[in-house]
Amino acid sequence: MEGKVDSLDVMNRMDEMDSRARPNYIEDGGKGLLSWLTTLDHKRIGVLYLISISIAFFLGGLFALLIRLELWRPGGQFMSSDVYNQMFTLHGAIMIFLFIIPSIPAALGNFIMPLQIGAKDVAFPRLNLASWYVYIFGACFAVYSMVSGAADTGWTFYTPYSTETNTSVISMTLGAFILGFSSIFTGLNFIVTIHKMRAPGMTWGRLPLFVWAIYATALIQVLATPVLGITLLLLVLERAFGMGIFDPKMGGDPVLFQHFFWFYSHPAVYIMILPGMGIISELITAYSKRNIFGYNSVAASSLGIALLGFLVWGHHMFISGQSELSSAVFSFLTFFVGIPSAVKVFNWTATLYKGSIRLEAGMLYALAFLFLFSIGGLTGIFLGTLSADVHLHDTYFVVAHFHYVMMGGTVIALLGGIHYWWPKMFGRMYSRFWAVIAWLLVFVGFNLTFFTQFILGTRGMPRRYFDYLPQFTRLHGFSSVGAFILGAGLTIIAVYLVASLWKGKPAGDNPWGAETLEWKTSSPPHPHNFTQTPVVQGGPYEFKRG
Amino acid sequence: MSLFFFVLIVALATYFTLRYRRRVEGEALRPAPHHPLWLEVTWVVIPTLLVLVIFVWGFRGYLRLSIVPAEAYEVKVNGQKWFWSFDYAEGAAVVNEMVVPVGRNVKLLLSSKDVIHSFFVPAFRIKKDVLPNRYSIAWFHATQVGEYDLYCTEYCGSKHSAMLGKVKVVGEREFADWLDAASSAGEGMTPEEYGAKLYQSKACYTCHSLDGSPGNGPTFKGIFGHDVKLADGRSVMVDENYIRESILTPTAKVVAGFQPIMPTYQGLLKDREIDALVAFLKGLK
Numbered sequence: 001m002e003g004k005v006d007s008l009d010v011m012n013r014m015d016e017m018d019s020r021a022r023p024n025y026i027e028d029g030g031k032g033l034l035s036w037l038t039t040l041d042h043k044r045i046g047v048l049y050l051i052s053i054s055i056a057f058f059l060g061g062l063f064a065l066l067i068r069l070e071l072w073r074p075g076g077q078f079m080s081s082d083v084y085n086q087m088f089t090l091h092g093a094i095m096i097f098l099f100i101i102p103s104i105p106a107a108l109g110n111f112i113m114p115l116q117i118g119a120k121d122v123a124f125p126r127l128n129l130a131s132w133y134v135y136i137f138g139a140c141f142a143v144y145s146m147v148s149g150a151a152d153t154g155w156t157f158y159t160p161y162s163t164e165t166n167t168s169v170i171s172m173t174l175g176a177f178i179l180g181f182s183s184i185f186t187g188l189n190f191i192v193t194i195h196k197m198r199a200p201g202m203t204w205g206r207l208p209l210f211v212w213a214i215y216a217t218a219l220i221q222v223l224a225t226p227v228l229g230i231t232l233l234l235l236v237l238e239r240a241f242g243m244g245i246f247d248p249k250m251g252g253d254p255v256l257f258q259h260f261f262w263f264y265s266h267p268a269v270y271i272m273i274l275p276g277m278g279i280i281s282e283l284i285t286a287y288s289k290r291n292i293f294g295y296n297s298v299a300a301s302s303l304g305i306a307l308l309g310f311l312v313w314g315h316h317m318f319i320s321g322q323s324e325l326s327s328a329v330f331s332f333l334t335f336f337v338g339i340p341s342a343v344k345v346f347n348w349t350a351t352l353y354k355g356s357i358r359l360e361a362g363m364l365y366a367l368a369f370l371f372l373f374s375i376g377g378l379t380g381i382f383l384g385t386l387s388a389d390v391h392l393h394d395t396y397f398v399v400a401h402f403h404y405v406m407m408g409g410t411v412i413a414l415l416g417g418i419h420y421w422w423p424k425m426f427g428r429m430y431s432r433f434w435a436v437i438a439w440l441l442v443f444v445g446f447n448l449t450f451f452t453q454f455i456l457g458t459r460g461m462p463r464r465y466f467d468y469l470p471q472f473t474r475l476h477g478f479s480s481v482g483a484f485i486l487g488a489g490l491t492i493i494a495v496y497l498v499a500s501l502w503k504g505k506p507a508g509d510n511p512w513g514a515e516t517l518e519w520k521t522s523s524p525p526h527p528h529n530f531t532q533t534p535v536v537q538g539g540p541y542e543f544k545r546g
Numbered sequence: 547m548s549l550f551f552f553v554l555i556v557a558l559a560t561y562f563t564l565r566y567r568r569r570v571e572g573e574a575l576r577p578a579p580h581h582p583l584w585l586e587v588t589w590v591v592i593p594t595l596l597v598l599v600i601f602v603w604g605f606r607g608y609l610r611l612s613i614v615p616a617e618a619y620e621v622k623v624n625g626q627k628w629f630w631s632f633d634y635a636e637g638a639a640v641v642n643e644m645v646v647p648v649g650r651n652v653k654l655l656l657s658s659k660d661v662i663h664s665f666f667v668p669a670f671r672i673k674k675d676v677l678p679n680r681y682s683i684a685w686f687h688a689t690q691v692g693e694y695d696l697y698c699t700e701y702c703g704s705k706h707s708a709m710l711g712k713v714k715v716v717g718e719r720e721f722a723d724w725l726d727a728a729s730s731a732g733e734g735m736t737p738e739e740y741g742a743k744l745y746q747s748k749a750c751y752t753c754h755s756l757d758g759s760p761g762n763g764p765t766f767k768g769i770f771g772h773d774v775k776l777a778d779g780r781s782v783m784v785d786e787n788y789i790r791e792s793i794l795t796p797t798a799k800v801v802a803g804f805q806p807i808m809p810t811y812q813g814l815l816k817d818r819e820i821d822a823l824v825a826f827l828k829g830l831k
Binding site: 081082085152153154158160161164165248249254255288289290293294297318319320321324327328331332335336338339342343345346347348349350352353354355356357358359367370371374375378381384385386387388389390391393394395459460462463464465466467468469543544 | 551552555556558559560562563566567573575576581585586589590593594597598600601603604605606607608609610611612660661662664666668669671672673674675677678679680682695697698699700701702703704705706707708710
C-alpha cells in the first residue's frame with residue numbers, strides 16, 4: 001500500500017463505527033409522518049422535495065415513453081391525435097414546472113447548500129416549508145387538469161390556440177402560476193441565506209461553486225418568475241373573460257404573449273442548467289482531488305449567464321413575425337451567452353489535468369455531462385444563427401438540442417449530484433456496480449434517443465407531430481428504442497438507490513475525501529448540521545498533498 | 547467548427563481521465579500546475595471572435611431571406627385548421643397543393659384565419675409563422691422541377707400533423723397552362739365532376755370520407771335526402787339548403803357525435819362551386 005493513511009482516514013473509520021449512534025436528522029428530528037410534514041429542517045424539506053420531484057419525473061417520463069411508443073411507426077398506434085397532444089403537453093409541463101425547475105435547487109440545494117456554507121439552516125425555515133406546500137398545491141391543480149381533460153396546448157400555452165381550445169387550460173396555467181410562487185419563495189430564501197448565514201471565515205471567495213450557482217439561480221428565480229405569473233394570469237383572464245390582450249380580433253397581439261412568455265422562460269432555462277453546472281464543479285474537483293482551474297471565472301460565469309440570460313428571449317421568435325432588427329439584436333446577444341458556458345467547460349476540462357481521478361458513478365456522470373452538454377451547447381450555435389434557425393426552428397433539431405441541455409445537462413448533473421451526496425444524505429452507500437451499469441444504459445440510451453432527433457430535424461421533421469411522413473420512420477424507430485434503454489437505466493437507478501436505504505453499507509462521513517464543509521459533519525448529518533459552528537480557513541477545493 | 551471543439555473537449559477530458567486515473571487510494575497528489583492567465587484569456591477571446599464571425603454570416607443569410615426581390619410572382623397563402631389554401635391573382639384557388647414556376651422568384655403573402663400556423667418547406671429552407679389579422683411575407687426561388695413537402699410547424703391542435711401540403715415546381719410553360727386551367731375551373735365538366743374535383747382541391751376529404759367511415763366530420767356517403775340527428779337533439783333533412791348552410795356556417799347545425807370544429811368556407815367558395823359540391827353529394831348513394 002502506497003501513500004500513508006492520514007488522520008482523516010482514521011477519523012472516517014471511527015465515524016463509520018459510531019455513525020448510527022450519533023444524532024441524525026432522520027431519526028432524531030421527531031418521529032412519524034407528521035413530524036416530517038411539519039418539519040422546519042432544511043434537510044428534511046430537501047428530502048420531501050426529492051421525493052416529490054422523483055414522482056413528477058416518473059410521471060413525466062411515463063408520458064415520454066408513451067409518446068415514443070406512439071411514434072414508433074407512422075400513423076396512429078394506440079392513441080388518437082388529441083390524446084397525443086395532451087401527452088406531449090403533460091410531458092412538457094410536468095417536466096418543466098414540477099420536475100426540473102425545483103429539482104436541483106429545491107431538493108439538493110435545500111439539503112446541501114446550508115451545509116456547504118456552515119449554516120444551521122436556511123434563513124427562513126417556515127418559508128421553506130411553505131414553499132413545499134405551495135408546490136404541492138400547484139401540483140394538485142396540474143393533476144386536476146390531467147383528469148379533467150388535460151390541456152393540449154404544449155407547455156408554452158401559445159395564444160390564440162390556448163384561448164380557443166376546449167381542454168382544461170385554466171387549471172394547468174393556474175397550477176404553473178402557483179408553482180411559480182414556490183420557486184420565488186425558495187429563491188428569496190436562498191439569497192438571504194447565502195448573504196447572512198455563512199460560517200465565520202466563509203468569505204465570498206471561499207464559497208463552494210455549487211453555492212455560487214444556486215445563488216445565481218435564486219436571483220433569476222426572484223426576478224423572472226413574477227413575469228411568468230403575470231403572463232399566465234393574463235392568459236387566464238383572456239380565456240375566462242375575453243379581455244383581448246392577445247386576441248387580434250379585439251386589437252390584441254398574439255406575438256405579445258410570446259414575448260411575455262419567453263421573457264420568463266428563457267431565463268428559466270438557466271434556472272434549470274445553472275445548478276447543474278454547480279454540481280459538476282463539485283464532482284470534478286472532488287473526484288479528481290484537484291482545485292478548480294480558475295475559481296473566479298467559474299463563479300463569475302454563473303452570474304454572467306444569469307445576467308445575459310435575461311437579454312436573449314427573442315431568439316425563440318426569429319420567425320414569429322417580430323421585426324428583423326429585433327431578431328438580429330437577439331441573435332447577436334445570444335452568441336454572448338454561450339461564452340460563459342464555454343469558459344466553464346474549458347475550466348472543468350483543465351481541472352482534470354494532472355488530477356488524481358477516481359471513476360466513481362458521480363464522476364462518470366460529470367464526464368457524461370461534459371460530453372452531452374457540449375453537444376447541447378454547440379448545437380445551440382446553429383439555432384442562434386439567424387439563417388440556420390429559419391430552417392431548424394420548431395423541428396426535431398430543437399427538441400434534440402434542448403433535451404441535450406436539459407436532460408443531458410441538468411438531469412445528468414442531478415443524477416451525478418445524487419450519487420455524490422446520497423451517502424451524505426442517508427448515510428448509506430448504494431451498489432457501485434449497478435451504478436456503473438445504469439450509467440452506461442442511461443448514456444447509450446440517451447444518445448440513441450436524441451442524437452437521431454438532430455438528424456430528423458435537419459431533414460425537416462416538425463415537432464409536436466402525432467403522425468409523420470414515411471421517410472422519417474427509421475430514425476423515429478431508433479429514437480424509440482433508445483428511449484426504452486434510457487428508461488431501463490433510470491429504473492435500475494431508482495431500484496438500487498431505494499434498496500440502499502435498507503441494505504446499503506454505512507457510508508462514512510466522507511467517502512470521497514472531499515474538502516467542502518458538508519463532508520465535515522456526520523452522515524446523515526446532525527439535526528442542527530454541525531455540533532459546533534465550523535470555522536473556515538481555506539478555499540473549498542484545497543486538497544492536501546501527500 | 548462545432549465538431550472541432552466538441553472533439554477537442556471530449557478528447558482532452560477522456561485523455562486526462564485515463565492518464566490521471568487514481569491508481570491507488572491515497573496516492574500522492576501531483577503539485578498544482580501553474581494557473582496561467584493567458585490560457586483563460588485565450589479561451590474567452592477565440593470563441594468570442596468565432597461566434598462574431600458566425601453571427602455576421604447568419605445575419606447576411608437572414609437578410610437575403612427577409613428582403614423580397616422586386617421582381618417576384620405573388621401568391622396569397624392562407625392557413626387555417628387544418629389546411630392550406632393558395633390564391634393566385636389570375637383567379638386560381640387551390641388547397642394543399644401549390645403550383646409554382648421554376649426559376650422565378652415567388653413571393654408569399656401569408657395569413658391565418660384562426661390560430662398561429664407556420665409555413666415550412668424544408669427543401670427551400672424557408673419557414674414563416676402565419677398569424678391571424680396580419681400578413682407575413684416569405685419568398686423563395688425554386689431551382690429544380692419537382693414536388694416538395696410543405697408542413698405546418700406551429701402547433702395548431704388536433705390535426706396539426708396532418709396539415710401537410712405539396713409545393714409543385716413546374717416549367718414556365720406548364721405553369722402557364724396549369725394557371726389557365728385552374729383559373730377557369732369547371733368549364734367543360736358536368737357539375738358532378740366539378741364537385742368531385744373541388745372535394746379534392748378544397749380538402750373536404752381531410753375530414754369527410756366517401757366510404758361511410760366517420761372522420762373529424764360525418765361521411766358524405768348516402769346522406770343526401772336523409773334525416774340526420776343533430777347535437778342539440780333536433781334532426782334535419784340533408785337537402786341543398788342544409789349543405790349550403792353547413793359550408794358557409796358550419797357550426798349552425800352540427801351533426802350529433804361531432805365537434806363544431808369545421809371552419810367557415812365563406813369567401814373561399816363561389817356560388818357555382820357550392821352548386822357543384824351539392825351536385826356531387828347528391829350523386830353519392
